[in-house]
Amino acid sequence: MAASPTPRPKRARSADATAAAAWPGAQALADWALRHWGPSARPEGPIAVACSGGADSTALLLAAHARWPDRMLALHVHHGLQAAADGFEAQVRGLCDRHGIALRVSRVDARAAAGQSPEDAARIARYAALADLARDAGAAWVLLAQHLDDQAETVLLALSRGAGLPGLAAMPEAFEREGVRFGRPWLGLRSQALRDFLHGVGETFIEDPSNADLRFTRNRIRRVLAPAWAEAFEGYREALSRTAAHAAQAQRLLDELAAMDLAHTGAPPSIAALQTLSRDRQSNALRRWLRGAHGVAPSAAQLHELLDQIDACRTRGHAIRLRVADGFLVRDGDRLAFTPSV
Numbered sequence: 001m002a003a004s005p006t007p008r009p010k011r012a013r014s015a016d017a018t019a020a021a022a023w024p025g026a027q028a029l030a031d032w033a034l035r036h037w038g039p040s041a042r043p044e045g046p047i048a049v050a051c052s053g054g055a056d057s058t059a060l061l062l063a064a065h066a067r068w069p070d071r072m073l074a075l076h077v078h079h080g081l082q083a084a085a086d087g088f089e090a091q092v093r094g095l096c097d098r099h100g101i102a103l104r105v106s107r108v109d110a111r112a113a114a115g116q117s118p119e120d121a122a123r124i125a126r127y128a129a130l131a132d133l134a135r136d137a138g139a140a141w142v143l144l145a146q147h148l149d150d151q152a153e154t155v156l157l158a159l160s161r162g163a164g165l166p167g168l169a170a171m172p173e174a175f176e177r178e179g180v181r182f183g184r185p186w187l188g189l190r191s192q193a194l195r196d197f198l199h200g201v202g203e204t205f206i207e208d209p210s211n212a213d214l215r216f217t218r219n220r221i222r223r224v225l226a227p228a229w230a231e232a233f234e235g236y237r238e239a240l241s242r243t244a245a246h247a248a249q250a251q252r253l254l255d256e257l258a259a260m261d262l263a264h265t266g267a268p269p270s271i272a273a274l275q276t277l278s279r280d281r282q283s284n285a286l287r288r289w290l291r292g293a294h295g296v297a298p299s300a301a302q303l304h305e306l307l308d309q310i311d312a313c314r315t316r317g318h319a320i321r322l323r324v325a326d327g328f329l330v331r332d333g334d335r336l337a338f339t340p341s342v
């Protein structure tokens with residue numbers, strides 16, 4: 001993935017200070033984000049902002065520039081998936097040129113493979129490109145512009161799919177991917193507040209035409225379901241965000257319990273040791289082992305069948321073989337083993 005940097009113009013420190021002072025709204029939003037964003041109130045090194053040219057990332061870019069005028073840059077990923085993609089890049093370039101913000105752009109092929117959803121393909125390509133750009137720039141953090149409305153939509157999407165705690169936990173404030181740290185300072189702010197800020201400072205942004213395509217589940221939630229929730233429960237966004245926080249806390253506790261149980265069973269786990277645990281604790285420990293050691297997640301039906309087979313495995317000759325993701329869970333002596341398909 002080729003990155004094309006745009007050099008940042010040389011500016012005197014007094015000019016930077018004047019630019020920051022010109023946007024009191026941006027400074028207030030940046031300060032709010034720093035007070036409430038958990039990982040670090042004083043991130044060191046260059047700060048990068050992923051900017052699509054839309055309202056949310058434009059507001060974040062301006063706020064970050066007001067807070068860190070000497071050490072922030074913009075990253076833009078050109079997915080090449082729609083005719084409007086060139087316009088997105090032009091919008092971001094114009095924004096960065098007007099405000100003297102360094103910009104790096106990566107053009108990627110984000111087309112979905114057979115059996116892969118377009119959303120997943122685009123997300124994977126985007127994070128890989130952002131990580132590459134951030135490493136090349138030496139950025140300590142890449143900030144993402146997902147906000148409170150996005151968090152509520154993610155919880156609704158998880159509920160519609162019957163997700164467990166990891167899904168209900170929605171988006172974390174900070175995470176690491178591709179060896180790069182990502183942060184979401186906007187998760188406590190509504191989208192409308194960001195648009196109001198941009199209108200207040202007279203800044204333009206671009207609307208992604210794909211956001212109106214109701215073939216995508218998230219768009220249906222945003223256009224149909226979310227307005228109905230808002231009409232019935234005005235504070236539903238904040239309520240669902242609290243649900244996500246509770247789910248994330250519960251999942252952390254389950255992870256701690258799984259770690260203790262895997263210390264007891266070993267990894268790969270002993271079948272006899274698993275049989276000393278309750279069925280719920282077996283399930284929790286096995287999910288953590290498979291996710292951490294092999295990057296796979298069994299379905300509820302697969303896990304139910306596996307627990308039945310573990311319970312029945314009382315003799316030396318009893319075999320276990322169960323399809324999970326792209327491999328098989330099998331009995332290997334007195335332990336379970338995961339064998340990827342060849």
